[in-house]
Amino acid sequence: MSSTTMSRSSLWGVDSRVIVYSAIGAALYGVLLVFQILVPGTTAVQARPAFALVPFFGFAFGPIVGFFTGFVGNAIGDQISGWGLLTSWNWSIANGLVGLIAGLAPLYLASIMSRSLAYRAIAGALAGVVGVIIGFLFVFTDMILQGYDFNAVLTTEYVPVVIGDLVATIILVPILVYAWEPLKDRMGR
Amino acid sequence: MNFTPRYLGRGSWLARRDPRLLVLAIFCFVFSAIQVWDARLMLVLVAIAFLYYRSAGIPFREVRRQWTFAIVFISLIVIGNGLISSGRLRGVEPDVLHLYGYVPVLGTPISAESVMFAAAQFMRFMAMVAVGFPLAFAIAPNDFGVTFARLGVPYRFAFALDLTFRFVPSLSADYRTTIDAQRVRGLELDRGPGGIFSRLRRQAPILVPTVINAIVGAEDTIDAMDLRAFGTGERTWLRELRFDRTDRLVLAGFVVLLVVVTIAGFTTTTAQVWVPDFILPR
Secondary structure, eight states, X not given: OOTTSXXXXXXXXXXXXXXXXXXXXXXXXXXXXTOOEEOTTOSSOEEOGGGGHHHHHHHHHOHHHHHHHHHHHHHHHHHHHTSOTTTTHHHHHHHHHHHHHHHTHHHHSHHHHTSOHHHHHHHHHHHHHHHHHHHGXXXXXXXXXXXXXXXXXXXXXXXHHHHHHHHHHHHHHHHHHHHHHHHHHHHTO | OOOSOOOTTTTSTTTTSOHHHHHHHHHHHHHHHTTOOOHHHHHHHHHHHHHHHXXXXXXXXXXXXXXXXXXXXXXXXXXXXXXXXXTOBTTBOGGGOOEEEEXXXXXXXXXXXXXXXXXXXXXXXXXXXXXXXXXXXXXXXXXXXXXXXXXXXXXXXXXXXXXHHHHHHHHHHHHHHHHHHHHHTTOOSSOOSSOHHHHHXXXXXXXXXXXXXXXXXXXXXXXXXXXXXXTSSOOOOSSOXXXXXXXXXXXXXXXXXXXXXXXXXXXXXXXXXXXXXXGSOO
């Protein structure tokens, strides 16, 4: 199953490979989420290196794997930290949407993905950027769930998390694509 | 940090319940709590949450770190939101606020209403965290898959959840091994020159081998599942789950709570911030 040759129907297929990659992605994301780096010059913007796994798993293995990695992985990370599996369930959905949108890259980045490895690495980063910017719009549900006003959600939630995660996505997703794609070809995937 | 699933509530009253109850209880409670801003009703919800938490028999010394994180994080959210929102409260007109004063430099107004809003928000998060703990510590790790399958999650995704919880300890061990191996080779994760981009790039020698090894290692699991014809027909779990009378009663209690809170939200003032007279500025 190549990310560059996925048809519309194969994007949504659920076989043993999708199940196992989903579980691996979610477990890795949940475990690695505890390590965060404060962006210099800010007090609230954290870059989460592990976040790159969400768009990467979506981009490499499809939207279902991407959604599961973000949704379940974020919930497990919250649980490991003590925040609770479902306390911020809307944030878990937002993470899942990032992976799902990145996984739909064959639909909107097909021309880049059919080129060389360097272009596919760039496509991975682009898919992640699109996923982060659109997927995290779901955190505006905190206006209903937590009673925050628009400015509070925008300045304390959406902007900090998008900046931190964009930095991690732009740097680490291409590296992961570079590492995975040649291996995938050798494995006949 | 210990990532291994810990069945800390083993043998407790809550751990003897059908694990589906623990999932459904959280749903009912979370959707009840997010409708309440009246601190009096929120206090009742906090009491229910901690009674429920206590029934899980989770030793505090084992989860002290998680509770510390939760309290610090909740405090930061409540304070941050209070400062950033500039004292604006949904459903409260700015000209009816009972002001105490303003935060120096920021100029954020502090009012009786914003204090009670913050108090209700703090209690809400504390209650939700307390109800969430038993899901992690009072369900046998092997029961997660069957629990979600019996709750109607398609068996493929229930199996994926099961696998996720099984992968967590082994992948965290792989991650630690990779860190140790790279440190032996001289990699400095915590120190070194450069800004955020350099620091993130330095994570690559850790992240890439851990992720790629996990993906390649997953082939064995995929082969094993394919050999057992996974996906060709509905799968079953050996473990049988049954709601007993106590489970039904507890679940009914949480459903009633959700219904009552929802109705109260439409017919009374429980969805609005309550301000007691004694905190109004003289």
